[in-house]
Amino acid sequence: MTLPQNINSSDDTLLFDSISNDIVEKGYSIRPYALPEKLAGLLLQQINELSDEKFKRAGVGRANDHIINDFIRMDEICWITGNSEAGSEWIKWAESLQKHLNRHLFLGLFSFESHYAHYAKGDFYKTHKDAFKGEGNRVLSLVVYLNQNWSPDDGGELVIYDKQSTSSSVIDNSKVTVTPSFGTIVTFLSEDFPHEVLPAKRDRYSIAGWFRLNNSIANNIDPPS
Numbered sequence: 372m373t374l375p376q377n378i379n380s381s382d383d384t385l386l387f388d389s390i391s392n393d394i395v396e397k398g399y400s401i402r403p404y405a406l407p408e409k410l411a412g413l414l415l416q417q418i419n420e421l422s423d424e425k426f427k428r429a430g431v432g433r434a435n436d437h438i439i440n441d442f443i444r445m446d447e448i449c450w451i452t453g454n455s456e457a458g459s460e461w462i463k464w465a466e467s468l469q470k471h472l473n474r475h476l477f478l479g480l481f482s483f484e485s486h487y488a489h490y491a492k493g494d495f496y497k498t499h500k501d502a503f504k505g506e507g508n509r510v511l512s513l514v515v516y517l518n519q520n521w522s523p524d525d526g527g528e529l530v531i532y533d534k535q536s537t538s539s540s541v542i543d544n545s546k547v548t549v550t551p552s553f554g555t556i557v558t559f560l561s562e563d564f565p566h567e568v569l570p571a572k573r574d575r576y577s578i579a580g581w582f583r584l585n586n587s588i589a590n591n592i593d594p595p596s
């Protein structure tokens with residue numbers, strides 16, 4: 372028996388619809404174990420095969436202002452290109468999400484950039500925003516997790532704070548905590564939600580990506596940060 376050709380894309384449509392509805396309602400979306408299985412498997416295999424040298428200490432700030440700051444973030448990253456099967460399938464999937472969101476939310480998303488991230492035991496990323504109003508052109512952040520058998524005791528949660536709250540807020544209903552379990556997809560409006568990664572008790576693997584507006588003007592091509 373042959374399966375219909377569009378079986379994967381129809382699955383994605385349901386998922387993309389729910390992400391899109393979440394963003395309209397709340398500005399963010401958390402979809403546990405939602406990444407298509409085949410894609411998740413390819414990404415897991417690639418991140419396992421990436422050598423330690425391919426991961427570089429992540430910095431803070433953009434281009435000339437890019438500095439390594441142990442106090443803010445300690446993870447190591449590796450940018451994802453379409454040069455491998457895993458990378459190109461991932462980019463294809465992200466671009467179809469982009470198309471779906473543009474069609475339904477009119478966000479005007481133009482391009483996508485993403486990297487693998489490795490947080491070793493104890494690593495963290497302090498509260499930050501991925502974009503600042505009027506400055507950045509990152510519109511929507513996308514994070515997926517590649518950690519099998521993650522237990523709540525392992526820590527490493529992503530904490531997303533409400534737009535109005537400050538990073539020091541301790542009021543529970545103004546923040547949402549996400550366990551970085553395999554296949555969980557998180558999306559949020561980059562300018563609206565301060566967030567942080569708490570230290571984990573074991574290696575933590577993820578992909579962080581950003582959909583951007585077209586901010587390139589004349590010869591000043593906007594570099595990835």
Ligand SMILES: O=C(O)CCC(=O)C(=O)O
Nearest residue numbers: 496501514529568577579
């Ligand atoms: O890994 C995560 O949960 C979020 C990472 C993050 O906030 C970032 O890379 O900007």
Ligand SMILES: [Fe+2]
Nearest residue numbers: 499500501566
């Ligand atoms: Fe972030």
